Amino acid sequence: MKSMRYLFFIPALFVPVLLVTAQTPAPSKFATSAPAKKTATAAPVKNFKESGSPNAPVRIEIYTDYECPACRDLYMNALPSINSDFVATGKVQLLHRDYPLPQHQYSKLATRYANAAGEIGKYEVVANQLFVTQPQWAADGKVDGVVAKVLSPAEMEKVRGLVKNDTHLDDSVTADVAMGTNVDHLSQTPTIVVVSKGKRDVIGGMPPYIVFKQFVNQKLK
Amino acid sequence: MKRWLLIAGRLIIAVIFLYAGYEKVREPWLQFAISVESFKMVPETWLEPIARILPWCEIVLGIALLLPGFIGRWSSLVATGLLSFFLFIGIRASVKGLIVDCGCFGAGHSGAIDAEWFAEHVAMLALGLAVMVGEFWKARRPKKSLLA
Numbered sequence: 001m002k003s004m005r006y007l008f009f010i011p012a013l014f015v016p017v018l019l020v021t022a023q024t025p026a027p028s029k030f031a032t033s034a035p036a037k038k039t040a041t042a043a044p045v046k047n048f049k050e051s052g053s054p055n056a057p058v059r060i061e062i063y064t065d066y067e068c069p070a071c072r073d074l075y076m077n078a079l080p081s082i083n084s085d086f087v088a089t090g091k092v093q094l095l096h097r098d099y100p101l102p103q104h105q106y107s108k109l110a111t112r113y114a115n116a117a118g119e120i121g122k123y124e125v126v127a128n129q130l131f132v133t134q135p136q137w138a139a140d141g142k143v144d145g146v147v148a149k150v151l152s153p154a155e156m157e158k159v160r161g162l163v164k165n166d167t168h169l170d171d172s173v174t175a176d177v178a179m180g181t182n183v184d185h186l187s188q189t190p191t192i193v194v195v196s197k198g199k200r201d202v203i204g205g206m207p208p209y210i211v212f213k214q215f216v217n218q219k220l221k
Numbered sequence: 222m223k224r225w226l227l228i229a230g231r232l233i234i235a236v237i238f239l240y241a242g243y244e245k246v247r248e249p250w251l252q253f254a255i256s257v258e259s260f261k262m263v264p265e266t267w268l269e270p271i272a273r274i275l276p277w278c279e280i281v282l283g284i285a286l287l288l289p290g291f292i293g294r295w296s297s298l299v300a301t302g303l304l305s306f307f308l309f310i311g312i313r314a315s316v317k318g319l320i321v322d323c324g325c326f327g328a329g330h331s332g333a334i335d336a337e338w339f340a341e342h343v344a345m346l347a348l349g350l351a352v353m354v355g356e357f358w359k360a361r362r363p364k365k366s367l368l369a
Contacts, residue, residue, distance in 0.1 A: 187328070194249075201249040204328055207258055208265045215251040 048118035049096040049172070052087040058219050060086070061095045061193040063180050066111060066130045067104035067138050071190045074206045075131040081209050091220055096127070097176040099189050106141045108173075113147050115169050116162035117155075125150050126159075194219055227359065230352040231293060234300050235286035237345060242279030244327030256324025260314055279303075294356040301349035308342045315339075 060082065064071035086092035098115075100107035110130050117126035126147055130137070133146040148156050162169060180186040184193055184202050192212075194201045196219040206212070245253050254272035257263065263271060282303070285296035307325070311334045314321045321334055 201251070203249060203251050203255070205255045205322070207251055207255045208268070210265050211251065211254050211258070211268050214269055215249070 048121070048123040050093060051083070052093040053090045054093055056091055056093040057196065058086075058091060058216060059093045059095060059195040060216070061097055061195065063097045063099040063176070063184070063186055063189055063191040063193070065099055065101045065104055065107050065189045066114065066127075067107040067134065068101065068189045069134070070206065072131045072134045074190045075128075078206055078209050078212065081213075085213065086216060092216065097180065098173045099177060099180045099186060099191070100173065101189060104138075106138060106143060108170075109141070109163075110137065110143050111173055112163045112169055113143050113159060115172060116159045116166065117147070117151070119162055119166075119169075120155055120158050122151060122155060122159075196220075223355070224359075227352060227355045230348055230355070231286055231297060234297070234345070234349055234352055235283045237283075238279045238286065238300060239283030241326050242276045242283060245276035245324070246280065248327055252328045253324050256322050256328070259319065259321040259324075260310055261317075261319060262310060262313075294360055297349065297353040297356045301346070301353045304342065304346045304349045308339075308346055311338060311342060 062074070062079075064075065082092070082094065087094050098111050100111050114123060114127045114130055117123050129146055129150045130143070137143045137146050144160070147159065151159060180191070184191065184200065186202075186204070188204045190206055192203045192206065194203065194216060201219075207215075250269065250272040253276065254268040257268055257271050257275075258265070282296055282300055285292050286300060287293070288296070311323065315334050322328070323334060323338060
């Protein structure tokens with residue numbers, strides 16, 4: 001009976017094996033490290049959502065919902081630093097991905113306006129305006145009014161036409177949602193995916209920028 | 222019978238710690254850093270070391286709990302201390318009205334600090350205490366083989 005205590009050694013022997021497998025990517029509700037080759041199978045994303053060098057060693061993909069307050073925080077507080085520290089220096093390519101959440105009433109409409117603006121080369125300015133004025137249009141649904149403030153009347157007419165008539169305007173959104181759901185297994189917005197050396201690190205939420213910077217710098221080494 | 226209860230209790234605590242550490246090690250350390258940060262207890266410069274080290278400490282503790290004798294006994298004390306600390310920071314976050322993601326078992330299996338979280342952690346702490354008391358009680362008793 002006394003020797004029974006050494007039975008504990010048996011499960012202990014399996015622990016190193018488990019730890020080795022821990023480093024192997026495995027699908028989960030909040031999966032990380034999905035193989036990068038899956039990216040190649042996803043629908044192409046429109047160029048206006050990308051910025052930075054296509055040859056950058058690291059790519060950061062950011063899933064946002066225009067009506068999500070945490071996404072607004074990320075866009076207004078962290079994104080300028082990401083752009084200046086990594087994108088402008090050619091270290092990182094940035095890719096915006098749309099992930100409108102079903103519980104947000106006007107998010108899909110806002111996404112359509114942003115992507116329509118992208119078609120006429122005004123994506124950044126309209127995306128910025130949508131996040132800046134989010135509390136306003138999220139309350140009353142008047143997306144058109146806030147977008148009109150940053151575009152000329154002629155540009156606004158084009159955007160309205162695209163929002164109303166372009167049946168393919170949501171194609172990139174559908175691709176982004178499929179990517180977020182099936183590959184990156186999103187459970188929240190914002191979600192940041194850091195792609196480096198064929199590995200996708202999926203981060204739900206936004207950490208303090210100083211910590212995020214450390215993480216990206218480690219990926220750049 | 223009591224001896225088997227003690228073994229089972231120690232095994233359960235070990236599995237809990239191994240699972241918690243394993244799930245966190247699988248993820249980028251930044252994910253757990255977000256959870257740690259949400260408790261607003263440590264400066265930002267501590268987030269990376271904690272997020273990198275704590276999951277491995279949990280794994281080492283889980284392994285130590287599987288070992289017999291002195292190591293297993295003192296590990297049960299450390300495990301109970303750690304479980305008490307986790308419960309304390311949960312209570313603190315709740316009192317302060319913080320919206321936290323506990324990150325206890327990795328991002329996919331974590332949740333907010335709610336009644337279910339408290340029930341889970343109180344149960345784990347109760348089990349840890351029972352195991353710790355049992356282990357030290359057992360160690361205090363004179364061994365029959367020595368008396369013979």
